[in-house]
Amino acid sequence: MANITLLKAVNEGLRGAMQNDPSVLCFGEDVGPKGGVFLATENLTSEFGEGRCFDTPLSEDGIIGTAIGMAMNGLRPVAEIQFQDFIFPAFDQIVSEAAKMRYRSGGQYTVPMVIRTPYGGGIRGGLYHSQSGEAYFCHTPGLKVVIPSTPYDAKGLLIAAIQDPDPVLFMEPKALYRSVKGEVPDENYTVDLSTLRSVKEGDDVTVFCYGAMVPVVEKAAALAQEKGISTNIVDLRTLLPLDEEGVLEHAKRTGRVVIVHEAPRFCGYGSEVSALIAENVIEYMEAPIKRVTGFDTPFPNTLEHHYLPDERRVLDAIEQTAAY
Amino acid sequence: MANITLLKAVNEGLRGAMQNDPSVLCFGEDVGPKGGVFLATENLTSEFGEGRCFDTPLSEDGIIGTAIGMAMNGLRPVAEIQFQDFIFPAFDQIVSEAAKMRYRSGGQYTVPMVIRTPYGGGIRGGLYHSQSGEAYFCHTPGLKVVIPSTPYDAKGLLIAAIQDPDPVLFMEPKALYRSVKGEVPDENYTVDLSTLRSVKEGDDVTVFCYGAMVPVVEKAAALAQEKGISTNIVDLRTLLPLDEEGVLEHAKRTGRVVIVHEAPRFCGYGSEVSALIAENVIEYMEAPIKRVTGFDTPFPNTLEHHYLPDERRVLDAIEQTAAY
Amino acid sequence: MSTSQLKSVIQADGASPGYDPGLSDAELLHMYRTLLLTRAFDDMCIKLQRSGRIGFSVPNRGIEATSVGTASAFRKDDWFFPSYRDFGVGLYHGVDPTDMMHNMFGNKLDTSKGRQMPVHFSFVDPIHLVSISSPIGTHIVQAVGAAYAFKQRGEDKVCMASFGDGGTSSLGFHSALNFAGVWKAPVVFTCQNNGYAISCPNEMQTASESYAIKGLAYGVPSVRVDGNDIFAVREATVAAVARARAGDGPTLIECVTFRMGGHSTSDDPSKYVPKELFEHWAKRDPIDIFEKALFKSKKLTKKKKAELQKECEEQVIAGVRLATDAPAPGLEEIFTDVYAELPDHLRRQGEMAFDLAKRKGSADAGDGAFPL
Amino acid sequence: MSTSQLKSVIQADGASPGYDPGLSDAELLHMYRTLLLTRAFDDMCIKLQRSGRIGFSVPNRGIEATSVGTASAFRKDDWFFPSYRDFGVGLYHGVDPTDMMHNMFGNKLDTSKGRQMPVHFSFVDPIHLVSISSPIGTHIVQAVGAAYAFKQRGEDKVCMASFGDGGTSSLGFHSALNFAGVWKAPVVFTCQNNGYAISCPNEMQTASESYAIKGLAYGVPSVRVDGNDIFAVREATVAAVARARAGDGPTLIECVTFRMGGHSTSDDPSKYVPKELFEHWAKRDPIDIFEKALFKSKKLTKKKKAELQKECEEQVIAGVRLATDAPAPGLEEIFTDVYAELPDHLRRQGEMAFDLAKRKGSADAGDGAFPL
Numbered sequence A, B: 001m002a003n004i005t006l007l008k009a010v011n012e013g014l015r016g017a018m019q020n021d022p023s024v025l026c027f028g029e030d031v032g033p034k035g036g037v038f039l040a041t042e043n044l045t046s047e048f049g050e051g052r053c054f055d056t057p058l059s060e061d062g063i064i065g066t067a068i069g070m071a072m073n074g075l076r077p078v079a080e081i082q083f084q085d086f087i088f089p090a091f092d093q094i095v096s097e098a099a100k101m102r103y104r105s106g107g108q109y110t111v112p113m114v115i116r117t118p119y120g121g122g123i124r125g126g127l128y129h130s131q132s133g134e135a136y137f138c139h140t141p142g143l144k145v146v147i148p149s150t151p152y153d154a155k156g157l158l159i160a161a162i163q164d165p166d167p168v169l170f171m172e173p174k175a176l177y178r179s180v181k182g183e184v185p186d187e188n189y190t191v192d193l194s195t196l197r198s199v200k201e202g203d204d205v206t207v208f209c210y211g212a213m214v215p216v217v218e219k220a221a222a223l224a225q226e227k228g229i230s231t232n233i234v235d236l237r238t239l240l241p242l243d244e245e246g247v248l249e250h251a252k253r254t255g256r257v258v259i260v261h262e263a264p265r266f267c268g269y270g271s272e273v274s275a276l277i278a279e280n281v282i283e284y285m286e287a288p289i290k291r292v293t294g295f296d297t298p299f300p301n302t303l304e305h306h307y308l309p310d311e312r313r314v315l316d317a318i319e320q321t322a323a324y
Numbered sequence C, D: 001m002s003t004s005q006l007k008s009v010i011q012a013d014g015a016s017p018g019y020d021p022g023l024s025d026a027e028l029l030h031m032y033r034t035l036l037l038t039r040a041f042d043d044m045c046i047k048l049q050r051s052g053r054i055g056f057s058v059p060n061r062g063i064e065a066t067s068v069g070t071a072s073a074f075r076k077d078d079w080f081f082p083s084y085r086d087f088g089v090g091l092y093h094g095v096d097p098t099d100m101m102h103n104m105f106g107n108k109l110d111t112s113k114g115r116q117m118p119v120h121f122s123f124v125d126p127i128h129l130v131s132i133s134s135p136i137g138t139h140i141v142q143a144v145g146a147a148y149a150f151k152q153r154g155e156d157k158v159c160m161a162s163f164g165d166g167g168t169s170s171l172g173f174h175s176a177l178n179f180a181g182v183w184k185a186p187v188v189f190t191c192q193n194n195g196y197a198i199s200c201p202n203e204m205q206t207a208s209e210s211y212a213i214k215g216l217a218y219g220v221p222s223v224r225v226d227g228n229d230i231f232a233v234r235e236a237t238v239a240a241v242a243r244a245r246a247g248d249g250p251t252l253i254e255c256v257t258f259r260m261g262g263h264s265t266s267d268d269p270s271k272y273v274p275k276e277l278f279e280h281w282a283k284r285d286p287i288d289i290f291e292k293a294l295f296k297s298k299k300l301t302k303k304k305k306a307e308l309q310k311e312c313e314e315q316v317i318a319g320v321r322l323a324t325d326a327p328a329p330g331l332e333e334i335f336t337d338v339y340a341e342l343p344d345h346l347r348r349q350g351e352m353a354f355d356l357a358k359r360k361g362s363a364d365a366g367d368g369a370f371p372l
């Protein structure tokens, strides 16, 4: 057990999985000797050799396309996309191929692979080093989509993703890479995919969130508490497949719901959470289902602190929802 | 005025726009001498010459990438993607480039282009000739997304899209290409983007739909009428930017809402419509907001008639919503 | 080897002096028989489509020697990532045409459970003939990854990937050749240059001197052969497979051939293919060319030919009968294989679908209970 | 012209016998001055980043001759689709370094309104230097479309596209060269081969003999030149531009150079670039090489050099002062330019943002009313 950053937890998860299973390998742009631009794959090349952790040419299509072939043929590739913003050249391989291979081959060919990618704002990255594209992938049956928000979950969910028989998109909140720390067991362990995490129990308003928004919501909840509002915080963490039962339970519990994410609002992930509730337990709702999200614009650089939901914006929504 | 198919209306819209403005040109795979695999561009090469309607190499990335360059430099390209299922190799050019060019250049460079593409099921096309990917694009600020359901709208919306200063994804319901006919003026006209169309007024349940689902909903409404339920049908037709006011008005009108689309449910377009309502007018809702959609699976071939929402499935939802 | 000169083996009179295919008489006849079987299967599919019994097919006429020549050069335990114009490959390696016919009908016995369009085969047995995808070019780069896996485990197997002239413009081609070159992956790329990509002729597909020359951009050795000359295809492919197996990396083979029909049963090529081209290539039919070689070397008699032809046709007809009799896939097959395990939301959607089918009285619903 | 041999013009002693750049003395000095200005701008940006005054920069050291040599070969009314390592191009054509500095600070006067990261310039005046995009390679194919527009209207302008060695692996490169070849588009492709793509060296980027040879895959003539020899770059580019302008189609130019620093200010190259490489290339500094040529031909004196150097440094410092003083963009700039017209939902979101900023007492909120 050690108190480590989320970044280190990712690195340890990879290391543990590679030690455990010789078919696991890591690759992508600059993941080899350099250790990745965020150092998530640091020291893996020196420990496991160039055959198991290595650089690729500058082609996300090639990275994911070859990873699919490896996965079909007995390996467990963990492919890195340097920034989630650069995943789109591989979109076809992900949505047309990885997600549909098992289905279209009647289960003859499968793609047990993981795509790791840092996502989200907070580093003054402008349009192309800040995006949160989870909704694009969550609309794609056949994929799993996971976003951890703590070091413990990062390691446990990553190992679970690598062991999973299906393709998993593992999105890492880069804003939390070095800003959160937590206790993480030294040995390998898994956190079940498709279970949500209750961050904090509360009675007045339920807030659904994930990734880098979790600490923001925690701050907002602390402020709300000062105003006498008790917030129930849920970290969804596996976005697809979602623990729908769990979401409905938590929504019913307070009858008041706020959903928070960084991505643009329109057709964002929050819309699905809202629609699920409105479709199944609307009769429990005592207030409008609010969304606090990035704006429906590209991601701006200088003004990113206005673009990203902060505790103040979340607090507003909690207060309005509680007071409705 | 002539009574023509939706396919012919598209062809006429292109012809009219090309006659009107020499900077309009059409290109894509097989759109030249062959006239496109559905014949939407039939006779345009012979009428306007090979410089204005022509074939390209087999690269959607190249088609959209070059179209962006053309649009930035004074042309009005109308690029065809042969099936919407094959748009994904161009996803990066669409979401990273076309959608963000105006923003990132502070308005110095703009991309007035149209991407036409047939979408949807009903032709036994299996996984890759049947998809409805609108939600992927509607989550992308900077794009407009349009889906006509009548010959009149097809021509008018297409001409409006071509004249629009921003990139427009124009999705054509291939199931309706030859199965619907309607009166279409001979001359050029436009239908405003971002306005919905009231298909049929009704008092009990509002059904939001678009594209090939509109006739299905009409059939379901006729069956519902027999059971004494009055259905209010709304064709959204411009999905982004959406006429949100209009949606809320129609939702309030009946207090009961059903949303219908072919695409998978999870994070589908219907979730946004539902969330909008739950966020703004939930207090008017007298029943759960139901979605009738394709299943959260890839698109199957032999069993597509079970996969696609039909009037029976829509009727179920209307009845349940009315009876709630 | 040259990237622009066209390499042939069988001469006009059927002789192939100096070339030894390294095959027994039985193996040569198996090649020949596979060509016949491929054509019989192909013709039958077109007939079935014309009469409305299946929805779609992709003519293979003219391309048969490219497929079968390629197939003859690799082992059963190698993996093949096919184009959709490769009926001959599976058939050569023992795939039962009846199993392919189940796919054409999309029935319950189809290995893809009726999910894919016709001609989108998938087999793991008797060979790995990887599930065909409609999006062009995606499989080429997957083949490189699968080849890397062989290499990483120290197995001496190779991956074969086959695609059209249009396929060279795809992203998958670019990534595949690039990665394969850098990784020295054991993979062989076969470009079926059949003159057209649907209606797009070669000169609108690329300005390069040939398709083979594209290998140079990636440091991948390339060769250009007569794709209607089965020995030329075999010779090049045997050499490429040997290179790959020896750890010397990938090869690109351009097989120059011609699509003797429409792109698919939905296409009318008379709108864009000059008649003279069909006439020219009709004289270069790949089966005729091989037949001439076999007659010349006395490996084949007229009688044997007639016998084989009949056998193949009957085999195909038997397959049609079985495929017609097989029922549609069960309704539950919409929901399975999305994931290894059925998630809750799909279970609920499946239950709903079964309930509805039952109320509609649909045959597919079985007893109306979602069985999973 | 060769796709693998490296073409130089300026010899070790500074002479370039037989080469006439076709430039007046003033023009030659303008080239030289632009090199100095580029380096001054570059050094300043790194300093600003190190001291925390800007967030990020991309070192241009070592690449200057490639940018400026390229710039010198095209007209102001041509369009340039830049790499992010092309400070010299805008500066050569009269872009004010202060305007570039506004972008480095992301302030209100930045043409991109503070939306992009530093080094992502966009200009339409005095030249079309097209908005730089972070995704690698996307602009290459856009340049082909823009070139097609020139051709379609019968204008004699050309498009220039510049990208790195890593950029050749991108999808945009493949599509661009393919389409340009088939369309004979008036476009010139300049590959800045600076040895690395972040930490990925040439030999892991491609197995091809050179980057120039990749043109053959697309029927695009190619040439490989010493990218630190400004005359060599200029000679090849002038020829390519002439070809394009004459309607003879695209050219690919590989400029062999070296990145004399980290990939960006966030990168530490000592982890992966052998020290000897830096030492080797330090002896081939592009400014030194050109200086030697100018001294040799007596176009430059020590005094003039010192004068120009001072001038450039002062120009950059003045820019920093102005850029520091300029305020941040107004909050409304989050919402404008998403579309030509502000849609209703963005108006509502903007109003919400202004209201919140006002309540937070944020400086950016102005009077707190959404102004649009």
Ligand SMILES: Cc1ncc(C[n+]2csc(CCOP(=O)(O)OP(=O)(O)O)c2C)c(N)n1
Binding pocket: B029, B058, B060, B082, B086, B089, C083, C085, C134, C135, C136, C163, C164, C165, C166, C167, C168, C192, C194, C196, C197, C198, C259, C263
């Ligand atoms: C990415 C993608 N774009 C478009 C299509 C539609 N399409 C199907 S086959 C084809 C032409 C393929 O030509 P080629 O690669 O030469 O193969 P051939 O059919 O000639 O064997 C096209 C454009 C597709 N299947 N995938």
Ligand SMILES: Cc1ncc(C[n+]2csc(CCOP(=O)(O)OP(=O)(O)O)c2C)c(N)n1
Binding pocket: A029, A058, A060, A082, A086, A089, D083, D085, D134, D135, D136, D163, D164, D165, D166, D167, D168, D192, D194, D196, D197, D198, D259, D263
């Ligand atoms: C599509 C995409 N993938 C990854 C990145 C991250 N990235 C930024 S620059 C770079 C390397 C570019 O190398 P090269 O093309 O040689 O240009 P150089 O930086 O050497 O000038 C990478 C991988 C990106 N910007 N875009």
Ligand SMILES: [Mg+2]
Binding pocket: C164, C165, C166, C192, C193, C194, C195, C196, C197, C198
């Ligand atoms: Mg072809």
Ligand SMILES: [Mg+2]
Binding pocket: D164, D165, D166, D192, D193, D194, D195, D196, D197, D198
């Ligand atoms: Mg480089």
